[in-house]
Amino acid sequence: MTGDRSDPLGYPHQLDPVQAWLLGYIDLPTLLDQAAGSPDVLALYGRAVADPAYAEALIERAQQSLGATFDEAMPPADVAYDTYVAVTDPTDQALLMEQEAEGQPVDDELNVRQSEFEQAREALGLRPTGEQEAER
Numbered sequence: 001m002t003g004d005r006s007d008p009l010g011y012p013h014q015l016d017p018v019q020a021w022l023l024g025y026i027d028l029p030t031l032l033d034q035a036a037g038s039p040d041v042l043a044l045y046g047r048a049v050a051d052p053a054y055a056e057a058l059i060e061r062a063q064q065s066l067g068a069t070f071d072e073a074m075p076p077a078d079v080a081y082d083t084y085v086a087v088t089d090p091t092d093q094a095l096l097m098e099q100e101a102e103g104q105p106v107d108d109e110l111n112v113r114q115s116e117f118e119q120a121r122e123a124l125g126l127r128p129t130g131e132q133e134a135e136r
């Protein structure tokens with residue numbers, strides 16, 4: 001996840017390189033390249049790796065600095081993955097099955113989830129199981 005021509009940093013300007021790495025905007029080699037001439041950034045990186053509480057604080061500050069745009073600023077693959085995890089949550093699926101067994105209508109919710117699942121799967125580049133097995 002490195003930068004492109006329109007955004008030379010590869011992440012929102014409000015973030016420092018360590019925050020960008022913690023949020024998944026850049027990978028570790030990119031962080032280390034950007035930090036090569038900066039002892040301060042290397043120190044932040046070392047502390048974030050050594051101290052999970054400090055890393056969480058950095059993430060929280062990063063999210064606050066992004067404000068309402070955090071969801072919009074998340075890399076598309078992260079949004080797709082979060083959606084995929086949400087629509088495949090077995091606990092939630094069990095709750096829907098229980099509601100259906102009680103006679104409550106759940107078809108609309110199941111259709112929405114199926115659609116979200118398909119969109120997330122496509123965004124992540126995953127194919128249906130049958131297509132993957134046919135290639136083997």
